[in-house]
Amino acid sequence: MDDMRTTAPGLQAATLKIAARGVQVHYGATHALKDVNVDILDRAVTAFIGPSGCGKSTFLRCLNRMNDTVASARVSGQILLDGEDIYDPRVDPVQLRARVGMVFQKPNPFPKSIYDNVAYGPKIHGLARGRADLDAIVEASLRKAALWTEVKDRLDAPGTGLSGGQQQRLCIARAIATGPEVLLMDEPCSALDPIATAQVEELIDELRAGFSVVIVTHSMQQAARVSQKTAFFHLGSLVEYGDTANVFTNPVDPRTEAYITGRIG
Protein backbone atom coordinates (compact mmCIF):
# COMPACT_ATOMS: atom_id res chain seq x y z
CA MET A 1 0.00 0.00 0.00
CA ASP A 2 1.56 3.21 -1.16
CA ASP A 3 -0.76 5.47 0.82
CA MET A 4 1.55 7.84 2.64
CA ARG A 5 -1.18 9.59 4.65
CA THR A 6 0.04 9.28 8.21
CA THR A 7 -3.49 9.45 9.60
CA ALA A 8 -4.72 6.52 7.54
CA PRO A 9 -3.52 3.16 8.74
CA GLY A 10 -2.63 0.89 5.87
CA LEU A 11 -4.49 -2.13 4.68
CA GLN A 12 -2.07 -4.78 5.88
CA ALA A 13 -4.75 -6.52 7.94
CA ALA A 14 -7.47 -6.24 5.28
CA THR A 15 -8.99 -9.49 4.08
CA LEU A 16 -11.25 -10.27 1.16
CA LYS A 17 -14.94 -9.60 1.87
CA ILE A 18 -16.70 -9.65 -1.49
CA ALA A 19 -15.42 -11.29 -4.65
CA ALA A 20 -17.21 -10.52 -7.92
CA ARG A 21 -16.52 -12.90 -10.80
CA GLY A 22 -17.68 -12.28 -14.35
CA VAL A 23 -20.67 -10.18 -13.30
CA GLN A 24 -22.94 -9.15 -16.19
CA VAL A 25 -26.15 -7.13 -15.93
CA HIS A 26 -28.72 -6.64 -18.67
CA TYR A 27 -31.70 -4.28 -18.43
CA GLY A 28 -33.90 -5.73 -21.17
CA ALA A 29 -31.77 -5.41 -24.31
CA THR A 30 -29.29 -3.02 -22.69
CA HIS A 31 -25.99 -4.56 -21.61
CA ALA A 32 -25.36 -2.41 -18.52
CA LEU A 33 -22.45 -4.23 -16.90
CA LYS A 34 -19.86 -6.24 -18.79
CA ASP A 35 -17.84 -8.96 -17.11
CA VAL A 36 -16.87 -7.23 -13.88
CA ASN A 37 -14.27 -8.92 -11.68
CA VAL A 38 -13.33 -7.22 -8.44
CA ASP A 39 -12.16 -8.06 -4.92
CA ILE A 40 -13.61 -5.84 -2.20
CA LEU A 41 -11.71 -5.80 1.06
CA ASP A 42 -12.99 -5.99 4.60
CA ARG A 43 -12.33 -3.03 6.91
CA ALA A 44 -11.59 -0.72 4.01
CA VAL A 45 -13.43 1.89 1.99
CA THR A 46 -13.79 1.11 -1.71
CA ALA A 47 -14.95 3.92 -3.99
CA PHE A 48 -16.67 3.40 -7.35
CA ILE A 49 -16.23 6.33 -9.74
CA GLY A 50 -17.19 6.94 -13.34
CA PRO A 51 -19.46 9.09 -15.51
CA SER A 52 -23.26 8.80 -15.32
CA GLY A 53 -24.51 5.57 -16.83
CA CYS A 54 -21.16 3.79 -16.49
CA GLY A 55 -22.63 0.99 -14.38
CA LYS A 56 -21.20 1.85 -10.98
CA SER A 57 -24.58 2.15 -9.23
CA THR A 58 -25.84 -0.93 -11.07
CA PHE A 59 -22.88 -2.88 -9.72
CA LEU A 60 -23.36 -1.50 -6.21
CA ARG A 61 -26.99 -2.62 -6.32
CA CYS A 62 -25.88 -6.13 -7.32
CA LEU A 63 -23.99 -6.43 -4.06
CA ASN A 64 -27.16 -6.67 -1.96
CA ARG A 65 -29.49 -7.87 -4.72
CA MET A 66 -31.34 -4.56 -4.98
CA ASN A 67 -31.53 -5.28 -8.71
CA ASP A 68 -33.96 -8.12 -7.88
CA THR A 69 -36.59 -5.39 -7.51
CA VAL A 70 -36.09 -4.23 -11.11
CA ALA A 71 -38.21 -6.48 -13.32
CA SER A 72 -36.15 -6.07 -16.49
CA ALA A 73 -32.78 -6.65 -14.81
CA ARG A 74 -30.89 -9.91 -15.37
CA VAL A 75 -27.75 -10.56 -13.34
CA SER A 76 -25.27 -13.32 -14.20
CA GLY A 77 -21.87 -14.26 -12.89
CA GLN A 78 -20.91 -14.78 -9.28
CA ILE A 79 -20.82 -12.49 -6.27
CA LEU A 80 -19.28 -14.17 -3.25
CA LEU A 81 -19.77 -12.72 0.22
CA ASP A 82 -17.28 -14.44 2.51
CA GLY A 83 -17.01 -17.14 -0.15
CA GLU A 84 -20.78 -17.77 -0.46
CA ASP A 85 -22.67 -16.92 -3.63
CA ILE A 86 -25.31 -14.32 -2.74
CA TYR A 87 -27.32 -15.22 -5.86
CA ASP A 88 -27.70 -18.82 -4.70
CA PRO A 89 -31.46 -19.63 -4.69
CA ARG A 90 -31.24 -20.65 -1.03
CA VAL A 91 -30.14 -17.14 0.00
CA ASP A 92 -32.95 -14.96 1.39
CA PRO A 93 -32.47 -11.45 -0.02
CA VAL A 94 -34.02 -9.90 3.09
CA GLN A 95 -31.50 -11.65 5.33
CA LEU A 96 -28.74 -10.70 2.88
CA ARG A 97 -29.68 -7.03 3.10
CA ALA A 98 -29.36 -7.18 6.88
CA ARG A 99 -25.75 -8.23 6.32
CA VAL A 100 -25.19 -5.80 3.46
CA GLY A 101 -26.75 -2.47 4.45
CA MET A 102 -27.40 0.44 2.15
CA VAL A 103 -27.50 4.23 2.38
CA PHE A 104 -29.03 6.21 -0.46
CA GLN A 105 -28.38 9.50 -2.18
CA LYS A 106 -31.25 11.41 -0.58
CA PRO A 107 -31.68 11.01 3.17
CA ASN A 108 -34.88 8.95 3.47
CA PRO A 109 -35.76 8.51 7.14
CA PHE A 110 -39.06 6.77 7.88
CA PRO A 111 -41.84 9.16 8.96
CA LYS A 112 -41.33 7.92 12.51
CA SER A 113 -39.39 9.02 15.56
CA ILE A 114 -35.59 9.05 15.60
CA TYR A 115 -35.70 6.06 17.94
CA ASP A 116 -38.05 4.04 15.76
CA ASN A 117 -36.02 4.74 12.63
CA VAL A 118 -33.04 2.99 14.18
CA ALA A 119 -35.04 0.35 16.08
CA TYR A 120 -37.05 -0.77 13.03
CA GLY A 121 -34.44 -3.10 11.49
CA PRO A 122 -33.39 -4.86 14.70
CA LYS A 123 -37.10 -5.33 15.55
CA ILE A 124 -38.15 -6.97 12.29
CA HIS A 125 -35.01 -9.13 12.23
CA GLY A 126 -35.61 -10.14 15.86
CA LEU A 127 -32.18 -8.97 16.96
CA ALA A 128 -33.28 -7.51 20.32
CA ARG A 129 -34.41 -9.41 23.39
CA GLY A 130 -36.60 -6.87 25.13
CA ARG A 131 -36.72 -3.09 25.44
CA ALA A 132 -33.38 -2.67 27.27
CA ASP A 133 -31.61 -4.62 24.55
CA LEU A 134 -33.25 -2.50 21.86
CA ASP A 135 -32.33 0.72 23.71
CA ALA A 136 -28.72 -0.42 23.77
CA ILE A 137 -28.70 -1.18 20.01
CA VAL A 138 -30.27 2.22 19.22
CA GLU A 139 -27.73 4.07 21.36
CA ALA A 140 -24.76 2.12 19.99
CA SER A 141 -25.89 2.66 16.39
CA LEU A 142 -26.46 6.39 16.90
CA ARG A 143 -23.06 6.67 18.57
CA LYS A 144 -21.36 4.85 15.68
CA ALA A 145 -23.13 7.23 13.31
CA ALA A 146 -21.77 10.19 15.32
CA LEU A 147 -25.31 11.41 15.95
CA TRP A 148 -25.97 10.37 19.56
CA THR A 149 -24.93 13.58 21.33
CA GLU A 150 -27.04 15.65 18.95
CA VAL A 151 -30.28 13.65 19.35
CA LYS A 152 -30.09 11.82 22.71
CA ASP A 153 -32.51 14.29 24.36
CA ARG A 154 -35.11 14.10 21.61
CA LEU A 155 -35.28 10.48 20.53
CA ASP A 156 -39.07 10.76 20.23
CA ALA A 157 -38.88 13.66 17.77
CA PRO A 158 -39.61 12.82 14.12
CA GLY A 159 -36.55 11.81 12.08
CA THR A 160 -37.75 13.98 9.24
CA GLY A 161 -37.34 17.07 11.46
CA LEU A 162 -33.55 16.77 11.51
CA SER A 163 -31.23 18.70 9.22
CA GLY A 164 -30.15 17.07 5.94
CA GLY A 165 -26.77 16.00 7.29
CA GLN A 166 -28.32 14.66 10.49
CA GLN A 167 -30.97 12.78 8.48
CA GLN A 168 -28.22 11.12 6.43
CA ARG A 169 -26.36 10.12 9.58
CA LEU A 170 -29.68 8.80 10.94
CA CYS A 171 -29.99 6.65 7.81
CA ILE A 172 -26.45 5.40 8.40
CA ALA A 173 -27.38 4.59 12.03
CA ARG A 174 -30.47 2.76 10.71
CA ALA A 175 -28.29 0.79 8.27
CA ILE A 176 -25.77 -0.28 10.90
CA ALA A 177 -28.40 -1.14 13.54
CA THR A 178 -28.92 -4.60 12.02
CA GLY A 179 -25.21 -5.33 12.52
CA PRO A 180 -24.25 -5.54 8.85
CA GLU A 181 -20.80 -6.54 7.63
CA VAL A 182 -20.88 -4.44 4.48
CA LEU A 183 -22.22 -0.91 4.06
CA LEU A 184 -23.13 0.26 0.56
CA MET A 185 -23.45 4.00 0.01
CA ASP A 186 -24.89 5.41 -3.19
CA GLU A 187 -23.73 9.03 -3.38
CA PRO A 188 -24.42 9.59 0.31
CA CYS A 189 -23.28 13.22 0.31
CA SER A 190 -24.65 14.61 -2.94
CA ALA A 191 -27.63 16.23 -1.18
CA LEU A 192 -25.55 17.59 1.72
CA ASP A 193 -23.74 20.88 2.30
CA PRO A 194 -19.92 20.87 2.67
CA ILE A 195 -19.96 20.76 6.49
CA ALA A 196 -22.44 17.86 6.61
CA THR A 197 -20.39 16.19 3.86
CA ALA A 198 -17.24 16.48 5.95
CA GLN A 199 -19.07 14.98 8.94
CA VAL A 200 -20.28 12.03 6.86
CA GLU A 201 -16.78 11.55 5.41
CA GLU A 202 -15.31 11.55 8.91
CA LEU A 203 -17.95 8.99 9.85
CA ILE A 204 -17.08 6.80 6.85
CA ASP A 205 -13.44 6.84 7.92
CA GLU A 206 -14.46 5.71 11.42
CA LEU A 207 -16.84 3.05 10.10
CA ARG A 208 -14.13 1.29 8.16
CA ALA A 209 -12.69 0.06 11.45
CA GLY A 210 -15.65 -2.31 11.66
CA PHE A 211 -17.14 -2.63 8.19
CA SER A 212 -16.37 -3.08 4.57
CA VAL A 213 -17.63 0.19 3.08
CA VAL A 214 -18.41 0.61 -0.61
CA ILE A 215 -19.25 4.10 -1.81
CA VAL A 216 -20.43 5.35 -5.17
CA THR A 217 -19.61 9.00 -5.67
CA HIS A 218 -19.59 11.57 -8.43
CA SER A 219 -17.08 13.62 -6.52
CA MET A 220 -13.65 12.33 -7.41
CA GLN A 221 -12.17 14.43 -4.64
CA GLN A 222 -14.47 12.63 -2.21
CA ALA A 223 -13.35 9.25 -3.53
CA ALA A 224 -9.75 10.39 -3.11
CA ARG A 225 -10.41 11.63 0.41
CA VAL A 226 -12.33 8.70 1.90
CA SER A 227 -11.29 5.53 0.11
CA GLN A 228 -8.32 3.20 0.17
CA LYS A 229 -9.34 1.41 -3.02
CA THR A 230 -10.83 2.99 -6.14
CA ALA A 231 -12.60 1.32 -9.03
CA PHE A 232 -13.20 3.27 -12.25
CA PHE A 233 -16.14 2.20 -14.41
CA HIS A 234 -16.69 3.33 -17.98
CA LEU A 235 -19.39 2.24 -20.44
CA GLY A 236 -20.33 -0.76 -18.32
CA SER A 237 -16.78 -2.06 -17.85
CA LEU A 238 -14.50 -1.95 -14.86
CA VAL A 239 -11.55 -0.13 -16.43
CA GLU A 240 -9.20 0.14 -13.49
CA TYR A 241 -9.13 -0.98 -9.88
CA GLY A 242 -6.29 -0.19 -7.50
CA ASP A 243 -5.00 1.67 -4.48
CA THR A 244 -6.60 5.10 -4.35
CA ALA A 245 -3.21 6.77 -3.93
CA ASN A 246 -2.03 5.23 -7.19
CA VAL A 247 -5.23 5.77 -9.16
CA PHE A 248 -5.18 9.50 -8.47
CA THR A 249 -1.46 10.11 -9.00
CA ASN A 250 -0.49 7.60 -11.64
CA PRO A 251 -3.40 5.68 -13.18
CA VAL A 252 -2.53 2.81 -15.49
CA ASP A 253 -5.31 3.12 -18.07
CA PRO A 254 -5.47 6.26 -20.25
CA ARG A 255 -9.27 6.31 -19.88
CA THR A 256 -8.91 6.57 -16.10
CA GLU A 257 -6.44 9.41 -16.52
CA ALA A 258 -8.75 11.17 -18.98
CA TYR A 259 -11.69 10.89 -16.59
CA ILE A 260 -10.04 11.90 -13.32
CA THR A 261 -8.26 14.85 -14.94
CA GLY A 262 -11.51 16.11 -16.45
CA ARG A 263 -11.01 15.22 -20.09
CA ILE A 264 -13.91 12.82 -20.75
CA GLY A 265 -17.38 12.95 -19.23
Add this chain to the structure above:
Amino acid sequence: MNTAHIVSSFDRDLETAQALVMRMGGLVEVALLDAAEALDTRDEDLAARVRAGDAAIDALEDQINTQCALLLALRGPTAGDLRTVLTVMKIAAALERAGDYAKNLAKRTAILSRMTPVAGASGSIRRLAKAVVQMLTDALDAYIRRDVKLAEDVRARDREIDQMYNSIFREFLTHMMEDPRNIGPCMHLHFIAKNIERVGDHATSVAEQVIYLVTGALPGDERPKVDSTGTGT
Protein backbone atom coordinates in the same frame (compact mmCIF):
# COMPACT_ATOMS: atom_id res chain seq x y z
CA MET B 1 -2.17 13.18 -22.40
CA ASN B 2 -2.92 15.07 -25.59
CA THR B 3 -6.66 15.60 -25.39
CA ALA B 4 -7.93 18.87 -24.00
CA HIS B 5 -9.76 19.35 -20.72
CA ILE B 6 -13.51 19.84 -20.80
CA VAL B 7 -12.84 23.07 -18.90
CA SER B 8 -10.52 24.80 -21.37
CA SER B 9 -9.28 27.42 -18.88
CA PHE B 10 -7.64 24.53 -17.00
CA ASP B 11 -5.51 23.87 -20.10
CA ARG B 12 -4.61 27.56 -20.33
CA ASP B 13 -3.51 27.61 -16.67
CA LEU B 14 -1.30 24.53 -17.13
CA GLU B 15 0.17 25.92 -20.35
CA THR B 16 0.92 29.23 -18.65
CA ALA B 17 2.90 27.49 -15.88
CA GLN B 18 4.90 25.50 -18.42
CA ALA B 19 5.51 28.53 -20.65
CA LEU B 20 6.85 30.46 -17.65
CA VAL B 21 9.29 27.70 -16.75
CA MET B 22 10.52 27.56 -20.36
CA ARG B 23 11.04 31.33 -20.38
CA MET B 24 12.98 30.96 -17.13
CA GLY B 25 15.08 28.18 -18.68
CA GLY B 26 15.92 30.43 -21.64
CA LEU B 27 17.11 33.22 -19.33
CA VAL B 28 19.27 30.82 -17.30
CA GLU B 29 20.90 29.35 -20.43
CA VAL B 30 21.79 32.83 -21.71
CA ALA B 31 23.06 33.90 -18.26
CA LEU B 32 25.38 30.89 -18.04
CA LEU B 33 26.75 31.30 -21.58
CA ASP B 34 27.20 35.06 -21.14
CA ALA B 35 28.92 34.59 -17.78
CA ALA B 36 31.35 32.05 -19.26
CA GLU B 37 32.02 34.37 -22.21
CA ALA B 38 32.58 37.34 -19.90
CA LEU B 39 35.12 35.27 -17.96
CA ASP B 40 36.93 34.14 -21.10
CA THR B 41 37.03 37.59 -22.75
CA ARG B 42 37.42 39.56 -19.47
CA ASP B 43 34.31 41.53 -20.35
CA GLU B 44 33.25 43.26 -17.12
CA ASP B 45 30.23 44.97 -18.70
CA LEU B 46 28.81 41.65 -19.81
CA ALA B 47 29.48 40.20 -16.33
CA ALA B 48 27.62 43.15 -14.78
CA ARG B 49 24.63 42.52 -17.06
CA VAL B 50 24.56 38.84 -16.01
CA ARG B 51 24.54 39.86 -12.33
CA ALA B 52 21.72 42.34 -12.91
CA GLY B 53 19.73 39.78 -14.89
CA ASP B 54 19.39 37.33 -12.00
CA ALA B 55 16.55 39.38 -10.49
CA ALA B 56 14.39 38.61 -13.53
CA ILE B 57 15.05 34.87 -13.09
CA ASP B 58 14.11 35.02 -9.40
CA ALA B 59 10.96 36.99 -10.22
CA LEU B 60 9.92 34.30 -12.73
CA GLU B 61 10.34 31.62 -10.07
CA ASP B 62 8.02 33.60 -7.77
CA GLN B 63 5.49 33.91 -10.56
CA ILE B 64 5.68 30.17 -11.30
CA ASN B 65 5.18 29.28 -7.63
CA THR B 66 2.15 31.56 -7.42
CA GLN B 67 0.70 30.07 -10.61
CA CYS B 68 1.24 26.52 -9.30
CA ALA B 69 -0.27 27.34 -5.89
CA LEU B 70 -3.36 28.68 -7.69
CA LEU B 71 -3.56 25.56 -9.87
CA LEU B 72 -3.40 23.31 -6.80
CA ALA B 73 -5.94 25.34 -4.85
CA LEU B 74 -8.45 26.05 -7.61
CA ARG B 75 -8.21 23.08 -9.98
CA GLY B 76 -7.33 20.16 -7.70
CA PRO B 77 -5.19 18.55 -10.40
CA THR B 78 -4.75 14.76 -10.43
CA ALA B 79 -2.57 12.19 -12.22
CA GLY B 80 -0.65 13.70 -15.16
CA ASP B 81 -1.95 17.21 -14.42
CA LEU B 82 -0.75 16.92 -10.84
CA ARG B 83 2.65 15.68 -11.98
CA THR B 84 2.86 18.60 -14.42
CA VAL B 85 2.35 21.08 -11.58
CA LEU B 86 4.78 19.30 -9.24
CA THR B 87 7.50 19.04 -11.89
CA VAL B 88 7.08 22.68 -12.96
CA MET B 89 7.75 23.71 -9.36
CA LYS B 90 10.79 21.46 -9.01
CA ILE B 91 12.25 22.55 -12.34
CA ALA B 92 11.75 26.22 -11.44
CA ALA B 93 13.67 25.64 -8.19
CA ALA B 94 16.51 23.90 -10.08
CA LEU B 95 16.67 26.74 -12.63
CA GLU B 96 16.73 29.34 -9.87
CA ARG B 97 19.79 27.66 -8.35
CA ALA B 98 21.45 27.47 -11.78
CA GLY B 99 20.77 31.19 -12.23
CA ASP B 100 22.45 31.91 -8.89
CA TYR B 101 25.54 30.03 -10.05
CA ALA B 102 25.66 32.14 -13.23
CA LYS B 103 25.46 35.26 -11.08
CA ASN B 104 28.25 33.98 -8.84
CA LEU B 105 30.39 33.24 -11.91
CA ALA B 106 29.87 36.81 -13.07
CA LYS B 107 30.88 38.18 -9.66
CA ARG B 108 34.11 36.21 -9.68
CA THR B 109 34.78 37.39 -13.26
CA ALA B 110 34.98 40.96 -11.97
CA ILE B 111 37.63 39.90 -9.43
CA LEU B 112 39.53 37.63 -11.80
CA SER B 113 39.82 40.27 -14.52
CA ARG B 114 42.08 42.21 -12.15
CA MET B 115 44.36 39.21 -11.60
CA THR B 116 47.00 37.63 -13.81
CA PRO B 117 45.29 35.23 -16.22
CA VAL B 118 45.94 31.50 -15.79
CA ALA B 119 46.86 30.02 -19.15
CA GLY B 120 44.06 27.99 -20.73
CA ALA B 121 41.83 28.03 -17.65
CA SER B 122 38.99 30.26 -18.85
CA GLY B 123 38.80 28.34 -22.13
CA SER B 124 38.34 25.02 -20.28
CA ILE B 125 35.64 26.57 -18.11
CA ARG B 126 33.87 27.97 -21.15
CA ARG B 127 33.83 24.50 -22.74
CA LEU B 128 32.47 23.03 -19.51
CA ALA B 129 29.77 25.72 -19.38
CA LYS B 130 28.78 25.04 -23.01
CA ALA B 131 28.44 21.31 -22.34
CA VAL B 132 26.35 21.97 -19.22
CA VAL B 133 24.09 24.48 -20.98
CA GLN B 134 23.54 21.93 -23.75
CA MET B 135 22.43 19.45 -21.08
CA LEU B 136 20.04 22.01 -19.66
CA THR B 137 18.66 22.88 -23.11
CA ASP B 138 18.12 19.21 -23.89
CA ALA B 139 16.52 18.55 -20.49
CA LEU B 140 14.03 21.39 -21.09
CA ASP B 141 13.38 20.18 -24.66
CA ALA B 142 12.76 16.71 -23.25
CA TYR B 143 10.27 18.29 -20.83
CA ILE B 144 8.27 20.05 -23.52
CA ARG B 145 8.32 17.00 -25.82
CA ARG B 146 7.76 14.55 -22.90
CA ASP B 147 10.79 12.70 -24.30
CA VAL B 148 12.04 10.11 -21.81
CA LYS B 149 14.81 8.93 -24.14
CA LEU B 150 16.34 12.38 -24.39
CA ALA B 151 16.00 12.79 -20.62
CA GLU B 152 17.87 9.52 -20.07
CA ASP B 153 20.55 10.76 -22.44
CA VAL B 154 20.93 13.97 -20.39
CA ARG B 155 21.29 11.93 -17.20
CA ALA B 156 23.99 9.81 -18.80
CA ARG B 157 25.88 12.92 -19.94
CA ASP B 158 26.31 14.16 -16.38
CA ARG B 159 29.10 11.61 -16.14
CA GLU B 160 31.04 13.45 -18.86
CA ILE B 161 30.58 16.72 -16.98
CA ASP B 162 32.00 15.12 -13.85
CA GLN B 163 35.00 13.94 -15.85
CA MET B 164 35.57 17.39 -17.38
CA TYR B 165 35.40 18.91 -13.92
CA ASN B 166 37.88 16.40 -12.55
CA SER B 167 40.39 17.15 -15.28
CA ILE B 168 39.99 20.92 -14.71
CA PHE B 169 40.59 20.31 -11.02
CA ARG B 170 43.87 18.54 -11.77
CA GLU B 171 44.85 21.30 -14.22
CA PHE B 172 44.42 23.92 -11.48
CA LEU B 173 46.37 21.85 -8.97
CA THR B 174 49.27 21.74 -11.42
CA HIS B 175 49.14 25.53 -11.95
CA MET B 176 49.10 26.16 -8.22
CA MET B 177 52.04 23.83 -7.56
CA GLU B 178 54.03 25.42 -10.36
CA ASP B 179 53.61 28.98 -9.14
CA PRO B 180 52.08 30.09 -5.82
CA ARG B 181 50.93 33.34 -7.49
CA ASN B 182 48.35 31.20 -9.34
CA ILE B 183 46.71 30.14 -6.08
CA GLY B 184 44.43 33.21 -5.81
CA PRO B 185 42.97 33.08 -9.31
CA CYS B 186 42.88 29.27 -9.32
CA MET B 187 40.82 29.19 -6.13
CA HIS B 188 38.24 31.43 -7.81
CA LEU B 189 38.41 29.43 -11.01
CA HIS B 190 37.95 26.22 -9.09
CA PHE B 191 34.80 27.52 -7.39
CA ILE B 192 33.51 28.51 -10.81
CA ALA B 193 34.20 25.06 -12.24
CA LYS B 194 32.57 23.39 -9.24
CA ASN B 195 29.49 25.62 -9.57
CA ILE B 196 29.13 24.84 -13.26
CA GLU B 197 29.44 21.15 -12.44
CA ARG B 198 26.57 21.69 -9.96
CA VAL B 199 24.47 23.23 -12.74
CA GLY B 200 24.99 19.89 -14.50
CA ASP B 201 23.45 18.19 -11.45
CA HIS B 202 20.47 20.55 -11.68
CA ALA B 203 20.10 19.78 -15.41
CA THR B 204 20.11 16.11 -14.42
CA SER B 205 17.37 16.69 -11.87
CA VAL B 206 15.31 18.47 -14.56
CA ALA B 207 15.77 15.36 -16.72
CA GLU B 208 14.65 13.17 -13.82
CA GLN B 209 11.52 15.30 -13.46
CA VAL B 210 10.76 14.58 -17.14
CA ILE B 211 10.95 10.86 -16.39
CA TYR B 212 8.70 11.30 -13.35
CA LEU B 213 6.23 13.37 -15.36
CA VAL B 214 5.91 10.76 -18.11
CA THR B 215 6.21 7.49 -16.16
CA GLY B 216 4.97 8.48 -12.71
CA ALA B 217 8.16 7.22 -11.05
CA LEU B 218 11.59 8.73 -10.56
CA PRO B 219 14.47 6.73 -12.01
CA GLY B 220 15.60 4.52 -9.16
CA ASP B 221 19.12 3.45 -10.03
CA GLU B 222 21.84 5.62 -8.57
CA ARG B 223 23.97 7.11 -11.31
CA PRO B 224 27.66 6.24 -11.01
CA LYS B 225 29.55 9.23 -9.63
CA VAL B 226 32.95 10.03 -11.01
CA ASP B 227 35.05 11.97 -8.53
CA SER B 228 38.72 11.29 -8.88
CA THR B 229 39.79 14.54 -7.24
CA GLY B 230 40.28 12.68 -4.00
CA THR B 231 38.46 15.43 -2.09
CA GLY B 232 35.04 13.85 -1.95
CA THR B 233 33.48 17.08 -3.18
